[in-house]
Amino acid sequence: MAEGYVLKASTRDRVGKGAARALRRQGLVPAVIYGDKKPALPIAIPMKESTLVLHRGGFMINLGTIEVDGKSHRVIAKDYQLDPVRDDLIHVDFLRVAKGSELTVDIPVHFINEESCPGLKEGGMLNVVRHTVEMTVPADSIPDELIVDLATAQVGDSIHISSIDVPQGCIPTITDRDFTVATIAAPGGGSTAEDEAEDEAEDAAEEEADDKAEDKAEDSKD
CATH class of the missing domain: 2.170.120.20 (Ribosomal protein L25, C-terminal domain)
Structure with a gap:
């Protein structure tokens, strides 16, 4: 199994296209953590670091850790979108991964x-x-x-x-x-x-x- 990654994130108070564009102008990527029978958690992750993780390879098969407000979430990326010009991440969906799950x-x-x-x-x-x-x-x-x-x-x-x-x-x-x-x-x-x-x-x-x-x-x- 390949080495995982750690990304620091902050919670998002607002969702929608306008809020997402504002985050991207700040160098952040709107994302969400969902699954494991828990409420979806809208977050923002740093664009530079997360894009580097993506282009390192294995993004969709490597487990990652997202740190939000002092709490760690074990996740795997299930979907993402790229900027068609710059090839930067512009959105990521993360699935919560419970210990011992498949x-x-x-x-x-x-x-x-x-x-x-x-x-x-x-x-x-x-x-x-x-x-x-x-x-x-x-x-x-x-x-x-x-x-x-x-x-x-x-x-x-x-x-x-x-x-x-x-x-x-x-x-x-x-x-x-x-x-x-x-x-x-x-x-x-x-x-x-x-x-x-x-x-x-x-x-x-x-x-x-x-x-x-x-x-x-x-x-x-x-």
Whole structure:
């Protein structure tokens, strides 16, 4: 599990677009802490420090601590918005994380031994179907990544979730099939593996759309 972060915050007395813009002019980011059957807590976090935490990587899978008025809140970022020009944070939604709880997060997939992969040496192409895998994981041991070893992968091979060493206690949210994570497509295309990858990609896109719809159903936090 990657190193967490600590951010100091202050409570927000006012919410809404006007109040949010005023905070940003002061170098602050409007945010909210919600969940764990407690009332939502509107807060403001420092823009510079929080943007640095974001661009350090792993923002959506690392637990953080938000200190508000002398009280520490253990959280994980569930959503955020960026300024389209400066790439600074302009809003963050934090979920409270209770000790011993489980979370649903997207774990990045990392490929190793591409240089020695037989299929790639023969001219095949690595076709990544899922750059992340949605998993239910223990809050206290969120994996940084899933490792896919390509050392023996051949042209036409499909790499399924069952062939990946999943950390103990972590369970993919898709349980009805042994879904494809990547394929080694034949040179020139036209392989069955590519067709399978396209189907998986469509499934992944549909799942992402469903997730976004569920997220939008949450109360807005500005």
